[in-house]
Amino acid sequence: MATIRDIMPAFDLLQPTSIAGARKLLEQHGRDAWVLAGGLDSFDWLKDRLKKPKTVVDLSGVEELKGIRTTSDGIEIGAMTTLTGVVQHPVIKEKYGLLAEAASVVASPQIRNQGTIGGNVSQDARCWYYRAGWPCYRAGGNICYADTPVGRNREHAILHANRCVAVSPSDTAPALIALDARFVIGTRKGERVVDAEDYFIGPDIDITRLNILQPGDLLTAIRIPSAWAGARFYFEKVRDRNVWDFPLLNVASAMVVNGGKVERIRIAVNAAAARPLRLTAVEKAVRGLPANQATAEMAGRLAVQGAVPLQFNAYKIPLMRNLVKRAIGGVQEAT
Ligand SMILES: Cc1cc2nc3c(=O)[nH]c(=O)nc-3n(C[C@H](O)[C@H](O)[C@H](O)COP(=O)(O)OP(=O)(O)OC[C@H]3O[C@@H](n4cnc5c(N)ncnc54)[C@H](O)[C@@H]3O)c2cc1C
Numbered sequence: 001m002a003t004i005r006d007i008m009p010a011f012d013l014l015q016p017t018s019i020a021g022a023r024k025l026l027e028q029h030g031r032d033a034w035v036l037a038g039g040l041d042s043f044d045w046l047k048d049r050l051k052k053p054k055t056v057v058d059l060s061g062v063e064e065l066k067g068i069r070t071t072s073d074g075i076e077i078g079a080m081t082t083l084t085g086v087v088q089h090p091v092i093k094e095k096y097g098l099l100a101e102a103a104s105v106v107a108s109p110q111i112r113n114q115g116t117i118g119g120n121v122s123q124d125a126r127c128w129y130y131r132a133g134w135p136c137y138r139a140g141g142n143i144c145y146a147d148t149p150v151g152r153n154r155e156h157a158i159l160h161a162n163r164c165v166a167v168s169p170s171d172t173a174p175a176l177i178a179l180d181a182r183f184v185i186g187t188r189k190g191e192r193v194v195d196a197e198d199y200f201i202g203p204d205i206d207i208t209r210l211n212i213l214q215p216g217d218l219l220t221a222i223r224i225p226s227a228w229a230g231a232r233f234y235f236e237k238v239r240d241r242n243v244w245d246f247p248l249l250n251v252a253s254a255m256v257v258n259g260g261k262v263e264r265i266r267i268a269v270n271a272a273a274a275r276p277l278r279l280t281a282v283e284k285a286v287r288g289l290p291a292n293q294a295t296a297e298m299a300g301r302l303a304v305q306g307a308v309p310l311q312f313n314a315y316k317i318p319l320m321r322n323l324v325k326r327a328i329g330g331v332q333e334a335t
């Protein structure tokens with residue numbers, strides 16, 4: 001179980017000043033190294049003594065990883081750019097407002113000032129049992145404490161559960177999927193660029209991680225192509241309190257409407273499963289249809305097909321149905 005202490009345990013703190021330096025250190029130390037970005041997730045694990053790395057590679061001195069650049073086809077956001085930096089960037093606000101909106105509702109202003117976009121998409125699950133150090137599947141054990149008749153599972157998954165029913169807690173992840181972003185990863189074999197939706201994995205692939213990063217890997221940047229710049233965006237997050245709270249569910253969509261019909265759309269939800277879910281069946285079904293309430297209604301129903309509630313989270317099914325409905329048809333006629 002977790003022993004909450006105010007002080008850090010001892011570890012070797014390495015502070016590279018370049019991407020190449022950081023990559024070299026991570027390769028050298030492999031499984032013994034922990035990547036430190038803003039520290040908001042990392043510090044909990046370290047102080048609770050639940051993760052005990054020998055070495056911490058602090059990225060705060062790597063200027064190359066910070067900032068937002070315009071490219072020939074969109075923008076590139078350095079992994080160490082703060083969430084506040086993302087929210088306030090003029091090009092993101094003007095062309096990719098979906099991401100600015102999603103980042104603006106992450107936690108609190110202080111957390112957004114310190115937390116980074118790379119850390120936000122790489123953060124770990126927030127399941128109570130796992131964070132408290134219970135020896136569950138995700139922690140290497142052989143039981144799930146949340147998926148029992150009396151387990152605390154109000155925040156947990158309704159889709160794609162596989163032994164573990166924890167969810168991905170990131171608000172920016174579904175917005176990045178809707179914007180068709182690409183994640184740039186430095187690996188032992190060189191640079192790898194993956195679609196946003198492929199960065200995240202469920203327990204069917206690996207129950208101990210929420211993303212594809214292997215020991216030694218470094219997320220360096222996130223690229224957003226111009227294809228969806230200025231599209232009709234919708235982001236909505238539902239949480240218990242309007243400050244400092246993770247999503248119970250969120251939805252992000254980018255839609256191009258032509259002549260009243262849906263010409264192109266990308267839509268994703270998060271906190272419904274261990275990875276953010278791109279709703280490709282919904283995208284396919286609504287393409288070419290009028291962007292109206294009847295289409296939205298159908299999309300909402302389709303989105304929750306196959307959803308299975310746990311003891312205390314059945315509310316997530318109508319919630320997800322309505323979020324998808326609103327993402328496509330607007331809020332005015334939602335029930
Ligand atoms: C009280 C509280 C409330 C919060 N509420 C929300 C919320 O409502 N919505 C939401 O989306 N988030 C929320 N968060 C998460 C927060 O926004 C941070 O974004 C997140 O915890 C991690 O960002 P960080 O920069 O602090 O990264 P860190 O905590 O340092 O890192 C997080 C993880 O990512 C890995 N990592 C970080 N950067 C890289 C990289 N470049 N390459 C490889 N691995 C990397 C680290 O090794 C670590 O495993 C909350 C956090 C707290 C503490």
Ligand code: SF4
Nearest residue numbers: 127136144164165166
């Ligand atoms: S939901 Fe996942 S993280 Fe939570 S107790 Fe079950 S196995 Fe562990």
